[in-house]
Amino acid sequence: MITRHFLGSAFWIGIYFILATMPIFAMLIGPTPPGRGFWRELSIGFGFAGLSMMGLQFFLTGRFRNVTSPYGIDVVYHFHRNIALIAFLFILFHPFFLIVSSPKTLMLLNPLSSPWWMMAGAIGLLSFAVVILTSLYRIKLGLTYERWRVIHGYVSVIAVALSLSHIVGVGYYMQGHLKHYLWIALVAAWFSVLIYIRILKPLIMLRHPYIIEDVVKERGKSWTLTLRPEGHKGINFKPGQFAWLTIEKSPFSIREHPFSFSSSAMDTGKIQMTIKELGDFTAKIGEIPPGDQAYIDGPYGTFTIDHYLEPGYVFIVGGIGITPIMSMLRTLADRRDKRPLLLIYSSKTWEDTTFREEIDELKNRLNLQVVYVIEKPSEECNGEAGMVTADIIARYLSDDRMEREYFICGPEPMQKAVKEALVKLGLPLERVQSESFNFV
Numbered sequence: 001m002i003t004r005h006f007l008g009s010a011f012w013i014g015i016y017f018i019l020a021t022m023p024i025f026a027m028l029i030g031p032t033p034p035g036r037g038f039w040r041e042l043s044i045g046f047g048f049a050g051l052s053m054m055g056l057q058f059f060l061t062g063r064f065r066n067v068t069s070p071y072g073i074d075v076v077y078h079f080h081r082n083i084a085l086i087a088f089l090f091i092l093f094h095p096f097f098l099i100v101s102s103p104k105t106l107m108l109l110n111p112l113s114s115p116w117w118m119m120a121g122a123i124g125l126l127s128f129a130v131v132i133l134t135s136l137y138r139i140k141l142g143l144t145y146e147r148w149r150v151i152h153g154y155v156s157v158i159a160v161a162l163s164l165s166h167i168v169g170v171g172y173y174m175q176g177h178l179k180h181y182l183w184i185a186l187v188a189a190w191f192s193v194l195i196y197i198r199i200l201k202p203l204i205m206l207r208h209p210y211i212i213e214d215v216v217k218e219r220g221k222s223w224t225l226t227l228r229p230e231g232h233k234g235i236n237f238k239p240g241q242f243a244w245l246t247i248e249k250s251p252f253s254i255r256e257h258p259f260s261f262s263s264s265a266m267d268t269g270k271i272q273m274t275i276k277e278l279g280d281f282t283a284k285i286g287e288i289p290p291g292d293q294a295y296i297d298g299p300y301g302t303f304t305i306d307h308y309l310e311p312g313y314v315f316i317v318g319g320i321g322i323t324p325i326m327s328m329l330r331t332l333a334d335r336r337d338k339r340p341l342l343l344i345y346s347s348k349t350w351e352d353t354t355f356r357e358e359i360d361e362l363k364n365r366l367n368l369q370v371v372y373v374i375e376k377p378s379e380e381c382n383g384e385a386g387m388v389t390a391d392i393i394a395r396y397l398s399d400d401r402m403e404r405e406y407f408i409c410g411p412e413p414m415q416k417a418v419k420e421a422l423v424k425l426g427l428p429l430e431r432v433q434s435e436s437f438n439f440v
């Protein structure tokens with residue numbers, strides 16, 4: 001399994017490297033124009049590689065399961081974000097080296113006298129800058145997530161299209177049939193992915209709608225939505241995975257939000273998601289009338305017990321991070337699994353501890369020990385007071401601690417503190433899986 005996983009990861013990294021560098025090799029195929037000095041050639045190489053990496057960004061956000069599963073979709077999104085900075089730097093190197101090696105290139109930036117392809121390149125560069133800056137400073141710029149997504153989607157396509165027309169307009173490294181075909185294949189691949197993401201996939205989702213059966217209030221300002229597939233079999237997910245949910249609007253809408261499944265993976269006739277009121281979309285979940293339509297894009301994610309068949313598990317959870325773990329516990333109970341489980345569940349108040357009654361009932365069906373850690377404990381509270389610390393974790397870990405797999409889900413600072421605590425207790429981080437709710 002590990003070898004397959006490793007080969008899968010290595011395969012996609014190899015494909016990425018080949019596709020990213022393809023335009024540079026394409027430059028050298030067939031009839032090659034005379035070289036124009038080291039810096040100029042280097043600047044063109046950087047420009048080609050940067051643009052190729054930008055084009056590949058469409059693949060990275062395409063949520064292709066084969067591509068994301070060896071790493072986890074969160075890792076792919078992190079890669080997408082960080083590689084964009086490198087690609088942008090490469091694209092910036094292109095004019096920078098040209099201008100440094102030949103300052104008269106600056107004259108070409110005069111919009112009154114410069115050729116159209118020069119303007120296309122300059123506006124393309126500015127568009128990439130807009131994409132990067134709005135992504136880095138979305139919150140500081142006061143952009144809502146949805147507005148940012150619209151800007152991000154459209155401006156990236158404009159930037160790539162303008163940069164391509166710049167290359168075609170310059171035409172220096174485009175002579176020869178083979179080069180033409182290679183570029184056409186590359187560009188066709190980028191834009192096919194866009195067509196798949198924006199048109200084909202939503203069409204498939206449109207044919208697989210869900211009906212919201214009920215919306216039930218839970219502790220901790222949360223709501224559980226029950227969705228039933230309408231006219232199709234629904235999806236099979238692994239406990240701990242998540243999906244993007246679109247409510248009422250068509251699947252072509254960009255208003256989709258990721259949520260973990262909270263129901264048992266064994267219950268194939270329905271899916272449940274438990275959603276905490278947090279912002280503009282989630283605050284209105286309680287008002288959704290049963291009978292509304294919804295669309296699901298998933299399942300995704302590698303945060304699942306089904307990938308780690310260890311002799312036992314430890315779950316360390318904060319707040320609404322309980323949802324994927326709830327799916328794992330419900331699934332294990334339905335499978336009559338008797339492996340030892342420890343759940344350390346931190347919450348602000350006892351009153352707001354989502355699912356606590358059901359978790360206590362699950363103790364009768366599972367070999368489950370539960371430790372509540374309550375930040376502001378009240379009289380009736382049952383558990384530890386304060387935050388999860390290395391001391392609290394150490395108090396409850398059993399002798400088989402090294403054989404268990406650890407699953408952490410909760411706010412970022414809590415995840416960081418728990419990972420540090422586990423390392424302090426001598427646990428290797430390879431045994432620790434975590435899910436972040438704000439990776440996008």
Ligand SMILES: Cc1cc2nc3c(=O)[nH]c(=O)nc-3n(C[C@H](O)[C@H](O)[C@H](O)COP(=O)(O)OP(=O)(O)OC[C@H]3O[C@@H](n4cnc5c(N)ncnc54)[C@H](O)[C@@H]3O)c2cc1C
Nearest residue numbers: 145256257258259260274275276279280281282323437440
């Ligand atoms: C893998 C994963 C699983 C999740 N599981 C759950 C769950 O089971 N229960 C739960 O309550 N929450 C879950 N979340 C968090 C949930 O997606 C956000 O709380 C929700 O999208 C916030 O939307 P909002 O418009 O109400 O909030 P806003 O106030 O508008 O946004 C708050 C923050 O949430 C993020 N966000 C907003 N909209 C989106 C979007 N469309 N896509 C991605 N991020 C967005 C942004 O970083 C934003 O700054 C999960 C997130 C991820 C990534």
